[in-house]
Amino acid sequence: xxxxxxxxxxxxxxxxxxxxxxxxxxxxxxxxxxxxxxxxxxxxxxxxxxxxxxxxxxxxxxxxxxxxxxxxxxxx
Numbered sequence: 627x628x629x630x631x632x633x634x635x636x637x638x639x640x641x642x643x644x645x646x647x648x649x650x651x652x653x654x655x656x657x658x659x660x661x662x663x664x665x666x667x668x669x670x671x672x673x674x675x676x677x678x679x680x681x682x683x684x685x686x687x688x689x690x691x692x693x694x695x696x697x698x699x700x701x702x
Contacts, residue, residue, distance in 0.1 A: 642680065642683075642684075642701065647696065647701055649666060649673065649676060649677065650689075650692055650693050650696045650701075650702050651702040653692075653693055654696075654697065659674060677689045680692050
């Protein structure tokens with residue numbers, strides 16, 4: 627029988643910098659990833675990588691969950 631592992635994040639793991647918050651705010655506004663990338667002067671690939679890194683850091687599965695996480699904490 628497999629044991630479930632509990633993932634514990636330190637406060638440092640759950641902090642987002644200003645660029646991360648700008649990215650999430652763009653996604654929250656409803657624009658596509660390509661439009662958000664252009665607005666933030668990033669390549670679409672870089673934006674997707676950064677979104678994935680944010681999701682991994684927060685322990686969520688999708689960018690929308692990351693947006694909800696930030697919104698609930700009134701960060702965006």
